[in-house]
Amino acid sequence: MHDLASRILTGEVRAAARVLRLIDDRSATGVQVLKDLFPHTGRAHILGVTGNPGAGKSTLTDRLIEAYRKQDKKIGVIAVDPSSPYSGGAILGDRIRMMRHAVDPQVFIRSVATRGHLGGLSRSARDMVRVMDAWGADVVIVETVGVGQDELEITRTAHTTLVVMAPGMGDEVQAIKAGLMETADVFAINKADREGADSTMRDVELMISLGKESLIALGKQKGHVVHGASAAAEASAHGISSANASTVEEAWTPPIHKCVAVAGKGIDELVAAITLHHRWTLETESGRLRRRRRLGEEVRESLREALIEAATNALHEELDAAVLAVEAKELDPYAAIENLVKKFLERA
């Protein structure tokens, strides 16, 4: 076992931070340490926290850390930033509050930028989660800012996804919410002291009931993988009939909790709901099936990245030549790809 791996397993923060940097640089040592750590992972509860901009995710995450620390739990936090050359990877203003926990040796906070991840952002996030898990975190919180497909991918690395909403968002934002609905396990209506909280709550209730129906319908369509919270849909995606009573009884319906994160109100109830969902993933057949399916997605995604890396290395000159030929309209891009794949496989 690599020295860094043993030091992480004894709970040394500095060793863990060092390995996170190695992973970021895609060093071979980083991969070696991840291999060494892997048998010692799987204990942490991975909690995704997501939602629209302005919903108050960072303030709520701060409160969740506080609540877990009262339970004497060791916490890892991965804050995903929509950073760019302009923000330079600095922690966003909203997250300053959360940083009060950074002095606590039982809390390990790291920020990751959405840009520049050669192997894909969700792979980086997964590797970071594994390091924090091996370091001894009881809960790893992955907080994503933003509402894109990338963020949805990351929530799929979590065991439990908490979607944070706030009253009084516009029409378009409402539509984006729809994408989040499918990965939601628990809802928080934050800023619940504001006008419109009840109406937001009713909207979510309606979406959940509509969603159950459409997820089940989608799950029945062959070839569709349903990324949903409905156990019936999950089972259906695995070819288990939704008419099977024991499976349907295991169904998880996402609970909705009102809270006011800035005032610390409603947090304990929310933590209880999150913990209950964690038990669902561990103790029910539907929960276990979901864990397995997500692992399968991870393996496929990593395979994709490994293949393009091998092909890019093998085909460097041919790739450039193909681009020039397509530019000159001597070759169409579809035929160009067919040729490149053929050449790569012949050479390998």
Add this chain to the structure above:
Amino acid sequence: MHDLASRILTGEVRAAARVLRLIDDRSATGVQVLKDLFPHTGRAHILGVTGNPGAGKSTLTDRLIEAYRKQDKKIGVIAVDPSSPYSGGAILGDRIRMMRHAVDPQVFIRSVATRGHLGGLSRSARDMVRVMDAWGADVVIVETVGVGQDELEITRTAHTTLVVMAPGMGDEVQAIKAGLMETADVFAINKADREGADSTMRDVELMISLGKESLIALGKQKGHVVHGASAAAEASAHGISSANASTVEEAWTPPIHKCVAVAGKGIDELVAAITLHHRWTLETESGRLRRRRRLGEEVRESLREALIEAATNALHEELDAAVLAVEAKELDPYAAIENLVKKFLERA
């Protein structure tokens, strides 16, 4: 040439719509038609319209269509929706206004969902653009709702990216803007009659001036591909010294235009700026270099998708077995991928 391809080339909307459905289903006929059409593409100006939720992108797109129609131009519109089982692919409320143009035979509007694109959303968008281009569109507008990485990818398929902003957005939204800054060629400050428009304008000016510096700095770092609007950075990414005077003189600095889309104010100036940028992409060396680089990105992306498809077909059973072994902790996911890649290449 396939019958559908010839019919598209004569400007038949029904044939074009039919092929878009074939592409969506990933039918072999769809690919055949795309191959046939390819030599007849490259004439249309591809305009990406993006920005934060609530900035008024759809209303502005509606006005842009109107302005181009006054110039007697034929228009294609691809509206990218963050749809889900919940919205079922329906046009968003915001886009209803735009649909008044759908009855105009010289306007071809199609909506595409961000979900369920096996080959990737930006590939689908690119194929749709090609069909509209071959159909005879002078301008193809690709409007994306949302702010994720996926949307940024799509803007890279455009020749010109218009970033729409509005005064009075929050802190977090401001941060997300940063990601958009890098792909922006022209800025519109919409709702400019509202309070805060001048302050938003100053923010954008500051970001542009900061961005130029950091893009140039980034471009000098070996191995970094800079997705920026600065011609100097573009040239630098291609190994052309930014000290080369003729290249620097070609630099494009994104102009900022105030408008009030709902009242139709400021639209003509905006269209003029967009047209000027189109000329920049055609008539300068920097513009041509960018076109070639984006074509290169397309080829790489398509290669990635083709490889994973081939590997998934070849490795079906081994993939499932690997997932189970990783789940049982008999194998770590990193070694599992190494084995799978090796098996795929041996078999091919």
